[in-house]
Amino acid sequence: MDAIFDVRNLSVYYGDKIGIKDVSLQIYRNKVTAVIGPSGCGKSTFLRTLNRLVELVDGVRIEGRVLFDGKNIFDRDVDPVELRRRVGMVFQHPNPFPKSIFENVAYGPKIHGIKDREKLQEIVEDSLKKAALWDEVKDRLSESALGLSGGQQQRLCIARAIATNPEVILFDEPTSALDPIASSKIEELMIELKKRYTVIVVTHNIQQAARISDYTAFFWMGELVEYDRTEKIFEYPENELTERYITGRVG
């Protein structure tokens, strides 16, 4: 199996506080990897390091290496802009821009140089279809994105991330702000997306992780406790802490 991310001894510090400590694991291509753990365990920090978004925080310090497709993303000659084109992100609260649906999805391709109107229309339609939103919005592409429901807005954000043609999509608790029906649509979508992309999902919902992921990483207090195939983590975990978290006795 092919590792698209190879994380080696990654540590992230916010000033004196530890975000994550000495994390090493490999993320496999075209699989859904879930990152679970209680609040504050470092799972969001880990996710945001993969697209170097964590660097936006004042006073942050990063040690270790993250190899994306064989190249360390922290190397001096790596352009974070290009990295973020290849590694997209969907956030916890749907955050469409206050622009039209079309403009939201076209934003990414536009800033990466695609100007041709027809090409953009193609990309927008294609992305919205892949995000299972096209049928619902095809007649109102020029309307404001803020008029969509919460679940639709989140699928729009997924389409927006897909539009830059990434290889990896990072999801930071994508359904925690949505109702159960909208959530299950997103979950179906994530499983479908792995055919074309590598999906990494941070979630505090253990059952969700069990439902959709192939691999699961369990974080506790900034450290990676266990990482393995999902069935193994949930049915016979090796670490006692993992077992206690999965069964709800802790965290």
Add this chain to the structure above:
Amino acid sequence: MDRLLKMKERIIVLFLILCAVLTLFVTVSIIAILLGESLLFFSKVSPVEFFTGTRWTPTIKPYSFGVLPLVIGTLMITIGAGLIAIPAGILSAIYLSEYASERTRNVLKPMLEILAGIPTVVYGFFAFAYITPYLKKIFPDMQAYNALSASIVVGIMIIPIVASISEDAIRAVPRSLREAGYALGARKPRVILTIVIPSALSGIVASFILGISRAVGETMAVTIAAGRTPRLANILNPEDWMKSIETMTAAMVEIGMSDVSGQSVAYKSLFAIGLTLFAMTFALNTVSYIVKMRFREVYR
């Protein structure tokens, strides 16, 4: 004893109500006086002549009461000031909210507010005593009284209005919108220009309008520096900016300081200009309020 206390309180509350209602009375008085005296004026001078006439000579024969030259004068100063204050204001707002550290902001923001706190007489002095001579070195044709110097100082004066309100609008844009932009690979200037600013647009536009309204009402700086020559200047002609003009407010000051009799038509024209001025600033402030309220962005 109790009844006395209650009565005393009732009287006090009555006084408080009167204080609050006084403010309504102030507005009513302003409108009444402006309207009243203007109507007297318009009974002697036709509104058509006033609003469409192109000569303003209230005290020199042959008398002419066309307000257009004054409006053009006001417009020139406003446009000139806007050209300075709007870019400087919005760029300052961007710097203060997106780049400056907390410490820097705490130093620069009060300094910016000082610009608005300097009395306008002092700005008039600056324009006339320092800026005009300096500009004369660059443009030899510059006259002692000119529109450009006055525009510059009025522009500086209103930068804090634009900057402060725009900054509030920019800060109100949620962080997650910026993050989405970065996550898609945009760099900071692009995130600011294509996401943050459009998302804060209603507040920013409101700040422009308020700044302009302030420039329209500006009196002393333009009276001292821009001159008292009412004429139909050509706003698009740079040379006209180097010559003397007169704004609505300066004309009012001129009449107020002159010896004309309080009963004369010339004196009453003061109120007609005042009414026009009041209407303009009131309209601008109302539009600004509407822009802010109606088009207020909802970030979901």
Add this chain to the structure above:
Amino acid sequence: MKTENISDWLFMMLTFLATVFGIVLLSALLVMTFYEAAGWLDIQFLTSPPSRFPEKAGIYPPLLGSIMMIALVGIFSVPVGVGAAIFLEEYGSGKKITKIIEINISNLAAVPSIVYGILGLGLFVSTMHLKPGIVLVGSLTLTLLILPIVIVASQEAIRSVPGGLREASIGLGATKWQTIRNVVLPSSIPGILTGVILALSRAIGETAPLIMIGAATTIFTAPKDIFSPFSALPMQIFMWTDMPKEEFLYGLAPAGIVVLLAIMLSMNAIAIVLRNHYRKKLRW
């Protein structure tokens, strides 16, 4: 972000320069002003009346006129402004009339100051038949001008008093007014004072309204009482700027400006010191 490129840095520089542009320009202008005022600022200047002869001229009558007028403005504006604020916050909150009054106040705050001059002229001189150009009329006019500022500042000060204090007072059996007088007001006084001083510092720099109500452009005697004609600091500066002789424009006017700015600066400094002092004292 760790890796910035040149155009990112240039953009940031642009915004920074825009921010300091006005500040730098103003500083330069102020330095020039102080430099030229230096030779003219002395005791003689502060204690003499204006004169046709620059060396003899002084700023005493307008200085006193301004001080007298501002004191009066303070006396008028505090009861009315605070009274209105108390009504709006304590008795009228939520009522429809309050919203109308508040919108009206914010409109008044944006009316050009020269229009207030016209108001003063029409109301106090024409209608109430007070003599034009006297201290009383000037003070009344400027009181109306700064009233919106005083009201809003007082409202904020009153609003910041925690509701729990009011509840405690009512719970002990006090009436509404007793609560206001003994609990709310004492706690809001620092905020109110700060707001009033800042408003007065604005009023002292106003010229246009005073011209409209007929204040003297040049006067040789200080006002004796509130019914005396008077001139004010900014008006004298205005006159000196207009005069033909160079010493007036480049000597006396700057000196007058320095005096005016010094007074304003002191007032602002007092306001800030007061605010900080009471902020420490009244830690809730």
